[in-house]
Amino acid sequence: MKEIKTSAITQAIARLCQEANFGLGEDVLSALKQAQKTEQSPLGREVLSQLIENARIAQEERRPLCQDCGTAVVFLEIGQEIHITGGDLNAAVKEGVRQGYAEGYLRKAMVSQPFSSRINTKDNTPPVIHAEIVAGDKLKITVMPKGGGAENMSRLAMLMPSDGRQGIIDLVVKTVDDAGGNSCPPLIIGMGIGGTAEKAMLLAKKALLRKVAQPNPDPEIAELEKEILAQVNALGIGPMGFGGNTTALAVHAEVMPTHITSLPVAVNLQCxxxxHKEAIL
Amino acid sequence: MNILSPIKEEVIEKLTVGTRVLISGVIYTARDAAHYRLIQALDKGGKLPFDLEGQTLYYMGPSPARPGQVIGSAGPTTSSRMDIYTPRLLAAGIRAMIGKGSRSPEVREAIKKYKAVYLVTIGGAGALLAKSIKQAEVIAYEDLGAEAIMRLTVENFPAIVANDIYGQDLFEQGKAKYQKGRK
Structure with missing residues (x-):
């Protein structure tokens, strides 16, 4: 049985926290560059070019892309053939986040007791960990620093089955419209449809990990993504809400079966x- | 348009929605937690950490500076979280605010009433915006960490007028111009 030491996991997570905060993925950069060609508003185009310039500076200087270095959301896909040794896995993940945020001069944004004392934990822990057991003998780690501005504008709705496709479109368009410039558009819109309340939101978050603008392999879902993207971009919100036709770069929807009474729809917005950066051990 | 902060009244009168400005001078950072404390100090008639008269607030909590850096990344946070405190601070002397996203009707009204201005800059461009910050010093509420009040000296800090004394709104105007279909 393949063994993975928790110390290796800590080390990988510390590195990924920093890499993710300093470097935008090539897919995001090329989507921003593509949007520069199609954005109608001169101010909108200028915002897009400044975002591209910001990404260059961040990478070069190892300075965070955004001062909001996020909640550290950590996805673990644990191959069922591996054995993790050397201590508690959750503690190892937490330690990796602590080290990464300290070493990278990243902003620590987590507060304890969310509705009263709100005291900063000072090391950006705890992370939010989503672990699942999968086939194989690998451990896949993905670190997604998730900023507050867009996360705060996310929505979950338990629609009526009769609301159907149109109900889903209306919900997403309204969510993006209500968020306006607050969610730092242009957005990537993560959607989870089906399952249960919590599963729908997890699907929506995982949808954000997909390569930007890569459609869902199911043609019916890909068509829904395309239609929502067109409607969202017709809202006129534009880059940073200053007006324009680039309110979102992409819509990513993940779908799963649900209960006969239900139509859960979750919308997780990404600025x-x-x-996000990943590693395979 | 190049402007100096604190921004004089006659300059505020010239700042209409959509005007691009490059700000030089002194601005103060304050986010929700610092706003709460400022309001508490005003309520108690206590001493304020700085004289608010005519000053500019930047809704920003930076990432930590590396050794040798003035500041880490330093972009705006969502202004609407400050809306509940803003009219009170405008009444107490604040004349300009820099953030991201739109403001409440109450804030827009107070901006007209007190002859103030709301400016926006680019959220998520914290590495770029840090280049315009030449000095940074924590002056109050150090225990709040990234949310402490800092006095910043800026040079050609880029922003856009989003709400002016004439009641105009950049977000409404921008959206109306580019919205398709249902108007």
Whole structure:
């Protein structure tokens, strides 16, 4: 049985926290560059070019892309053939986040007791960990620093089955419209449809990890993504809400079966600073 | 348009929605937690950490500076979280605010009433915006960490007028111009 030491996991996570905060993925950069060609508003185009310039500076100087270095959301896909040794896995992940945020001069944004004392934990822990057991003998780690501005504008709705496709479109368009410039558009819109309440939101978040603008392999879902993207971009919100036709770069929807009474729809918004990095141990 | 902060009244009168400005001078950072404390100090008639008269607030909490850097990344946070405190601070002397996203009707009204201005800059461009910050010093509420109040000296800090004393709104105007279909 393949063994993976928790110390290796800590080390990988510390590195990924920094890489994700300093470097925008090539897919995000090329989507921003593509949008520069299609954005109608001169101010909107200028915002896009400044975002591209910002990404260059961040990478060169190892300075965070955004001062909001996010909640550290960590996805673990644990191959069922591996054995993790050397201590508690969750503690190892937490330690990796602590080290990464300290070494990278990243902003620590987590507060304890969310509705009263709100005292900063000072090391950006705890992370939010989503672990699942998968086939194989690998451990895949993805670190997604998730900024507050866009996360705050996310929505979950338990629609009526009769609301159907149109109900889903209306929900997403309204969510993006209500968010306006607050969510730092241009956005990537993550959607989870089906499952249960919590599963729908997890699907929506995972949809954000997909390569930007890569459609869902199911043609019916890909068509829904395309239609929502067109409607969202017709809202006129534009880059940073200053007006324009680039309110979103992409819509990514993930779908799964649900209960006979239900149509859960989750919308998780991702700002243009769409940061995530992965490693396989 | 190049402007100096604190921004004089006659300059504020010239700042209409969509005007691009490059700000030089002194601005103060304050986010939700610092706003709460400023309001508490005003309520108690206590001493404020700086004289608010005519000053500019930047809704920003930076990432930590590396050794040798003035500041880490330093872009704006969502202004609407400050809306509940803003009219009170405008009444107390604040004349300009820099953030991201739109403001409440109450804030827009107070901007007209007190002859103030709301400016926006690019959210998520914190590495780029840090280049315009030449000095940074924590002056109050150090225990708040990234949310402490800092006095910043800026040079050609880029921003756009989003709400002016004439009641105009950049977000409404921009959206109306580029919205398709249902108007």
């Amino acid at each position: 243009h600073s769409a940061r």
